[in-house]
Structures are given as C-alpha cells and as structure tokens.
Amino acid sequence: MIEMALVVGLLAITLRTASPLLLASLGETIAERGGILNLGIEGAMLIGAFSGFLGAYFTGSLVVGFITAIIGGILTVLLFGILVIKVNLDQVVSGLAINLLATGLSLYFFRIAFSQGNFPYLGQLIDPMPIPGLSGIPIIGDILFNQTIFVYIGLLSVPLIYWILFKTSFGLRLRSIGEDPFVASYLGINVERTRFISLIVEGIFVGMAGGLLTISMFNTFDTRIVAARGFVAVSIVILGRWNPWGALTGSLLFGFTQALSLWIGTFLVGPAAPSISQLLSLLPYVVTLLALVVGGRKVRGPASLGSPFAKE
C-alpha cells in the first residue's frame, strides 16, 4: 500500500509540474495555428511570473496576482504582436528581442521595488483545491481532483481549445490564415484582427503559466524562474502536432520526467546521492531534446508558420 501511495504522489506531482507547460503550450498552439511562431513565450512567461508576484505581494491577494499575471502575459504577447503583425518584423528575432527585454525589465523593476539583499516572498500560495465529492474517490481523486486551479483550467481548456480550433468558424478562419494568409485575406478574412485575437488568448494562457510559477509553485521571484519552460512548451507544440490533445500528452510526458527526477532524488541514499540528484536536474532538458530528435523530425506545421504577411 505504501508503494501505491508513492505512485499516486508521483502522478499528482506530474500534473502539477506539467501545468505551466500545458497552459503555455495550449496558448502557443493557438498562436501557431494562425501562423505566428512566438518564441517570445519565454519572456512573456517571465513577465507573467513577475507581474503576478508584484500583484500578489503588494496587495496581499492571490486573486489580484492571478489577474496581474494574465495582464502581464497579454501585454507582452501584444507587444510581440505589434512587432510581427504591424511592423512586420522577423518573428524569430522579435521573439528573442522580447525575451531579452523581459529579462531586462523584470530585473530592473525587481530591484526598484525591492532593494539589494532583500529577498521578498509571498506569505501564502495558491494551494490545491479539492473538488467536493470527486476528491474522495480513491487514487483518481488524489491524482486529478486535489489540484490547484491552474491544473483544472489547463485540463478543461484542452477540449475547449480543440472545439474552438476545429469546430467554430473562428477556428476555421484562424487555421486558414495559418495555412495561407494571402488566400484567407482574399476570401475576406481580417488577417490582422484574427491573429491579434489569437495572440490575446495566447497571452492569457502564457500569463497564467508564468504566474503560477510565482504565486502557486515557488512563492518568490527570480529572473531565472522560467528556466526554459517556454521553449519546452514550443517543443511540445511541435511534438503534439499543433493539436491541444497533443499538447496535453506532451506536457504530461515532460511533467512526468520532471516529477520523476525529483522523486528519484528523494530515494537516493549514500555518499553519491547529492551528486546524482543534482545531475538529474538535466533530465527534463535532455528528454526534450531527445523527444525532438525522435518525434520532431520534418514535421509539417501550419504552412505559413513564421513567415511574414504584408499587404502591399
């Protein structure tokens, strides 16, 4: 029975560690379906984490932190949108620019808000919310229904986004832009507006993904807090073939690797234990790279992904 409890614990942690990846990759799936490759997602998550932390810290309310994280995410992705949609700049380089800008902004304003040597942290975190009735179910209840709001939002968004992308006229318009914006525009679809809507939705998800790091996971802020989760999410979108269900599968896989490396670390004993458990921190990145080698070769995404669209 003890083994069972451990496995349940491992799977519950998997969902928690997968949640930022799931939210971010769902957001990125929407943007990429419209032909926008947003590599600034790493920076948008960082701003989400930072604005969420500031909101929660200065008001003492996690709800405010949740909202400011989303606002931070939306504003960062919108800035990216202006660069690539309005000014028509290269999407890849603009993404890198957003990442550098986000690091600079958060580092600077963190030190403005909190003086050197001051390590602020939140007194409380967004804790798991057991769902009455369901959380009592053995095993499944502990894994699925005793989680944070971010896990619930992520899981419920998978079918919702699938429905929006593949069953609504907005989804059809967005996907046709992603395949060929020129034809879509010729058919009377407002390419700019549709893409901006998709980016706002991405901003909401990415803002939440970043915010949960500070207000639900770590309770403090550091400019290295995102730790490539944005880029892992972009990899998950590729591996998940630009499909929300694929994003869910990929996120769970990476969440599991991360949970596993933490989990193994707790069992190690002996003189080599600290060494091995530190080395395990590499695992999620190595697994992502290997997964790209195995499952990311020559996959075809939306045809116009990453290419500029300018009406001349």
Added chain:
Amino acid sequence: MQLKISKSTYRSILKSLISVALALVVTSVLFILTGANPVLAYYYMFVGAFGNFSLTVETLVRMTPILLVSLGLAVSFKCKVWNIGAEGQLYMGAMVGTIAAVSLGNTPVTLLISIALCILAGMAWAGIPALMKTHLGINEVITTFLMNYVAIYFVQWLIAFPFRSPDTLFPESAQLPAAAILPIMVPSTRLHLGVLIAIFLAIPLVYLLMMRSTFGYKLKAVGENPEAARYGGINIKRTMLMALVISGALAGLAGFFEVSGIQFRMRGSLSPGYGYTGIVVALLGQSNPIGVAISSIFIAAIYNGAFEVSRVLNQPQGIVDFIQGVLIIFVLSSESIMRFLEKKGVIKL
C-alpha cells in the same frame, strides 16, 4: 559602384546610430521615472567605462568575451541561422579547457592544447543542434536554447562533484596551472593576452572569412536568398552547419579566455550572460565584423559604466539588461524607422 557601396554602408551605420539613440532615450525615461537625472546617469556611465586608463583597460577586458561571442554569432546570423546557444557553448568550452589545463599541469604545450580543446568543445556543442537542424529539420532556436540549460547544469555538476577543487568551500574547479594562464600584457592591469588575440587576430580573421572568402559569399547568399543559392550550386546545409559550428568555436574560446585570463578557476558564475549579449551585439553590428567590433566596445562600456551609475545614483544593475532589451527592439525596427524617415524627407541619402 564605389559610391553606391559607401552609401549603403553609410545607411547601415545611420540605422545602428538611430537604434542606439532611441534606446538611450527610452532608458532616459526609465531614469527619470526612478528619480535619476539621465544626463548625469550617462555621464557617470561614460566615466565608469573610460574615466581613466585603468577603467578603459577594464572595459577592453570586459569587451573580449562579448567580442569573441558576437563575431561568431555574426557568422551564424549572416546566413540566418539563429544560434542562441552561445552561452552554453561558452560554458562547455571553458569547462573542457579547464579540465585539459588542470590535467596536463605545467607543460610547455598546456595553454595551446587547452585552447585547441576549448574551441573543439564549443564546436561540438554547437554541432549537435546544427546537425539536428540540417538533417532533421528541427528549429535551431529551440535546440540551442535548451542546450544552454544542459551545458550550464552539467558544468555546475562537474565543478560541484567530479572536478571540484579540494581546497575551496564553494563549488569551483582547481586553480589552473601557471602554464595555462594567459600572460598579462600591461603590468598591474588585467589586460591579458586574450584581449589582444580577440582584437588583432579574431577581428581580422572573421573579416577575411566573411568579406573576402568564398565561404563568406556563400553565407550571404544563403542568408539573403536560399532558393537562389541552391540554384547557384551552394550546399545550403553545409554552409549553415559550418556557420553554427564556427560560432560555437568562438564562444568556446571566449569561455576559456575568461577562465585563463580572469578567473583562473572554472566557476558556475563565469558568464553574466555574454552568450545573450552577443546576440544583441551581432544584430546591432548588422553581422558586419567591424560593426560588431564597435558594438562590442559600446556594450562593454554599458556593462562597466553601469557599475558606476548604480554606485553613484543608486540605480539597479538591471539597467544593463534593460538597455540591451530596448536596443534589440529598435535594431529590429530600424529598417522600418529608416524608411519612415526617408519617406518624410527627414533623411536624404
């Protein structure tokens, strides 16, 4: 023809200057918002970077890793291969160079072998994502960035366990043997041989490679029009692979020079993000070796000047990253800004 070239060069320079000016203006707003006088801030920044001889030397020392990394990235960016993994390539180069130097001890060839191996390590670390791009079609931006994390965590593990120095409290490697340390060129400064190698060897070599060789021509062709390049018989995959590997070589060298010229031990805090700064510098210099060299001095001056600004005006160090972030946005937009100014008749060429 001669006139036309100088005109486009003039236009490129103007574009970079406009980007710098706009970035400094935006940063001024930040200074004002936080209660500092921007004119004074830039004055202290200049003083902190070039105020006297030893400060100027320190700026050159700071410039060296930035210059080496960004020269390499200029090669890569020229053919539109976006290597954002220079940080990891730098760490791997530094680590392998350190291991080689410490294992060899004091021999006449220690320094040369360590330098050769740090270059090879940087090349290998860049070679993996390069092959993933050319043979599997996987976006190099994602892979090079992820490999930064693998490299840095791996190096941190190496210096915390297998290669930890027995005589120090913190996780760091053993001290390099005397034979692996780059000689100081100006007494009582930190101006090591690596600074001179970067300025007098790396700049001319990269200039010749990019501007005077067939490879440089291929880089440009692949970057500007891959279809035409393919039609013209250029092996695109090979060119991209070479470009990424060359940028890795220079990043690896930058890393080991930091160990053998400045730190003398491998540490987890070796680079404050030179790999990312190199991206800004390569873009600001528009992938031109001379432009990159000038941009490196400029960014190094901001790095060192910011210490003075934070000391005197109590401004956070984050200003360095902030300026770089704003700068890169304006560098990207500079072509559009330029066209706008030309259309309005503000600039006539």
